[in-house]
Each structure stands twice: as structure tokens, then as C-alpha cells.
Amino acid sequence: xxxxxxxxxxxxxxxxxxxxxxxxxxxxxxxxxxxxxxxxxxxxxxxxxxxxxxxxxxxxxxxxxxxxxxxxxxxxxxxxxxxxxxxxxxxxxxxxxxxxxxxxxxxxxxxxxxxxxxxxxxxxxxxxxxxxxxxxxxxxxxxxxxxxxxxxxxxxxxxxxxxxxxxxxxxxxxxxxxxxxxxxxxxxxxxxxxxxxxxxxxxxxxxxxx
Numbered sequence: 001x002x003x004x005x006x007x008x009x010x011x012x013x014x015x016x017x018x019x020x021x022x023x024x025x026x027x028x029x030x031x032x033x034x035x036x037x038x039x040x041x042x043x044x045x046x047x048x049x050x051x052x053x054x055x056x057x058x059x060x061x062x063x064x065x066x067x068x069x070x071x072x073x074x075x076x077x078x079x080x081x082x083x084x085x086x087x088x089x090x091x092x093x094x095x096x097x098x099x100x101x102x103x104x105x106x107x108x109x110x111x112x113x114x115x116x117x118x119x120x121x122x123x124x125x126x127x128x129x130x131x132x133x134x135x136x137x138x139x140x141x142x143x144x145x146x147x148x149x150x151x152x153x154x155x156x157x158x159x160x161x162x163x164x165x166x167x168x169x170x171x172x173x174x175x176x177x178x179x180x181x182x183x184x185x186x187x188x189x190x191x192x193x194x195x196x197x198x199x200x201x202x203x204x205x206x207x208x209x210x
Contacts, residue, residue, distance in 0.1 A: 003086045004204045005127070007097040010135035011167050012156055013145030014186040015193070016095055019135065022194055023093055023201065030205060035085045038095035040070055042077035049073040054153040061154070063109040070101050071119045078124045091208075098124070099132060099173055104155070107169025108162050133200060134174050137186035139163045 006023070008016050020036060027034045040050040053069050074097075085092050098120050106113045139160060146156060174181035182200040184193055 002208050003089050003091050004130045004208065005082070005086060005092045005094070006204075007094045007099065007129040007132045008135070009096055009099050009103070009132055009170060010186065011103075011137065011139060011142050011163055011170070013142035013147075014135035014137045015145075015190075016135055018190065019133075019184070019193060019197060020093055020095055023197060026198070026201060027091055027093075032091055032205075032208065033089070034091035034093055035081070036093045036095075037077070037081055039077060039097055039100065040073040042073075042082075042094075043080050046073040046076045049076075054155060056154050056157075063105060063111055066109070067101065067105040067111055067116065067119070070105065071123050074098065074101075075123045078127060083127065094129070097129060097132075099170065102173060103166045103169035107172070108158070108166040110165075129180065131200065131204060132174075132177075132181050133197070134170050134181055134183045135186040136167070136171065136183055139167055141187065 008020055008023075010016055024034060024036050039046075040053055041047045049069050049072060053066060053073075082092050082094070101116055101120075102113060105111045106116050143160070143163065146152070171183075174183055182196075184196050186193065188196075
């Protein structure tokens with residue numbers, strides 16, 4: 001049975017966590033073993049880096065420092081969790097992956113996308129998601145939803161214009177790689193979102209049985 005790597009992307013408050021749990025349960029009913037993980041994070045060291053990245057601080061965090069920490073965390077995650085899981089035949093569902101670095105640091109912060117591409121090459125080479133599900137939502141609605149669940153972390157306190165650039169960054173990537181990306185209208189009721197997810201998962205489930 002072929003393993004698949006699925007990344008889940010989107011801005012703040014789009015409902016990724018709920019949908020990830022739905023996908024996990026869907027795979028479980030199909031007797032598919034899967035690993036649910038996240039970025040930044042996914043290993044003890046990578047989770048420590050996550051805390052460094054997201055905690056509030058008086059010191060200004062240079063955007064390239066942020067980017068490099070993201071990829072340091074990702075390297076640990078890929079080498080110690082994602083690659084071994086895929087090699088063992090497990091499906092991997094990852095809450096954000098490298099597309100998030102392009103969206104947040106590339107488009108959001110305005111960093112050199114060529115440099116991000118180089119980091120991508122050296123950090124995980126030819127490992128890319130089989131499918132990326134992008135949850136798209138108006139940022140005003142997304143931030144209002146996000147504000148209900150908890151206090152904002154350092155990145156979540158950015159400006160609305162920053163998050164609009166992030167959203168456009170995701171949509172640009174989806175337009176550039178339509179064969180990999182699937183876009184979910186996250187403003188829809190949960191039942192409609194789940195129906196879309198079923199439709200997107202179907203080809204991978206068929207391929208897994210080959």
C-alpha cells in the first residue's frame with residue numbers, strides 16, 4: 001500500500017485542526033495507519049524551536065532569523081519523523097510545511113523567495129507533499145475566529161496587511177502548482193468542507209490500494 005504525504009495549509013482561524021482530525025478518522029476507517037504532525041514542531045527539539053519562534057519578546061526578531069529557525073525545525077522534523085513514517089508505509093498529515101515558509105516569510109515578510117527555494121532544496125530535497133489542501137478564508141473572518149480560541153502568539157499579532165499578503169502568497173502557490181494543490185472554501189459549513197475533503201482524498205485512497 002503506497003503511503004501519501006498530505007500537507008494542510010492556510011492562514012489563521014481557517015479550521016485546519018478540525019479538518020485534520022476528520023482526515024485522520026477517515027483514514028482510520030479505511031484501515032490506513034497515519035501520523036498527524038505539525039510545523040514548526042513535530043519532534044522534541046523542533047517543538048523547542050517552535051517555542052522560540054512563537055513566544056512574545058522585547059527583542060526584535062530579524063525575519064531571516066525567523067526563516068532559518070523554521071527550516072532548522074523542519075530539518076529535524078523531516079529526518080526524524082516524516083521520512084521514517086513514510087518509509088514505514090504510514091500516511092503523514094502535516095499541519096503546515098514548506099509552503100508556509102513561502103507564504104509567511106516570503107510573501108508576508110518579503111524575503112527572497114529564491115533563498116527560500118535553496119533552503120527547501122537542502123533541507124528536504126525531493127520530499128514534497130503528494131497533496132496540499134489549502135483552507136482559504138477572508139482574513140477578517142479568520143482572525144475573528146482565531147481570537148476566540150486563545151491569546152495570539154508573536155506571529156498572530158502581525159498586521160492585517162501582513163495576513164493579506166500571506167493569503168495571497170498561498171493562492172499564488174496554488175495557482176502555480178494546480179496539480180498538487182486543492183483549495184477548500186473555509187467559509188462553508190463543516191459538512192460541506194468535509195464533503196470537499198472526501199472528494200480530494202478519493203484519488204489518493206484509490207492509488208494506495210494499487
